[in-house]
Amino acid sequence: MRITSRSERSSKGQFYVTITLNHFSAAAVFALFASIVFGITHRDTTRDMVRYGLYCFVMFLGGALVAGWAMWLLRR
Amino acid sequence: MADSTTEKAKIAPAQTVSMMSVIAPAVGWLVPGAGHMIQKRWVRGALIFISVVTLFLLGLAMQGRIYKANGGDILDILGFIGNVGAGGLYIVTLAMDWGAGAIQFATADYGTKFMIVAGLLNFIAIADAYHIAIGKKQ
Numbered sequence: 001m002r003i004t005s006r007s008e009r010s011s012k013g014q015f016y017v018t019i020t021l022n023h024f025s026a027a028a029v030f031a032l033f034a035s036i037v038f039g040i041t042h043r044d045t046t047r048d049m050v051r052y053g054l055y056c057f058v059m060f061l062g063g064a065l066v067a068g069w070a071m072w073l074l075r076r
Numbered sequence: 077m078a079d080s081t082t083e084k085a086k087i088a089p090a091q092t093v094s095m096m097s098v099i100a101p102a103v104g105w106l107v108p109g110a111g112h113m114i115q116k117r118w119v120r121g122a123l124i125f126i127s128v129v130t131l132f133l134l135g136l137a138m139q140g141r142i143y144k145a146n147g148g149d150i151l152d153i154l155g156f157i158g159n160v161g162a163g164g165l166y167i168v169t170l171a172m173d174w175g176a177g178a179i180q181f182a183t184a185d186y187g188t189k190f191m192i193v194a195g196l197l198n199f200i201a202i203a204d205a206y207h208i209a210i211g212k213k214q
Contacts, residue, residue, distance in 0.1 A: 033127040041204040
């Protein structure tokens with residue numbers, strides 16, 4: 001996982017930060033926050049919310065890993 | 077006289093629910109998670125707020141593209157709809173002229189998607205706040 005950031009000033013004098021995530025970091029961040037919202041909104045009890053959130057997180061990240069390896073195999 | 081008092085008592089809870097069913101989604105759109113918070117779902121509201129705002133700000137920091145109202149390409153229209161879901165964040169971003177007008181490098185595309193997804197997640201949160209308001213969900 002690799003996250004880099006740098007701050008600069010634009011030509012208008014505005015201060016801004018640029019963050020660069022690699023593909024896996026971006027997938028992990030996306031999976032984390034999407035899973036939290038999915039868990040809260042798709043289930044009724046706290047226990048079910050946590051379980052469904054974890055399930056979504058594993059599926060998001062697992063899906064990305066499986067798709068990555070599938071593409072690696074197809075390329076060979 | 078007694079009948080009218082009884083009728084008012086019966087109507088009052090229904091009015092409260094209907095008011096909340098309008099206010100909660102509106103507030104939830106403007107400030108992610110606030111629709112849950114005004115219904116005393118503090119933790120859920122805070123988690124939704126953190127998730128949506130972080131995703132949107134990360135997208136901005138990654139130089140993601142902000143879609144403006146347009147009548148052109150269908151993907152641009154869909155991107156605009158996704159961005160609008162972020163509500164207040166989108167309004168502030170437009171007002172401050174933040175975000176990129178066009179994608180300049182590969183990772184900026186991730187940023188664009190992050191901001192669209194943040195808006196779409198907020199739409200789901202708004203629907204959830206509405207369901208809580210009408211009593212369909214606890």
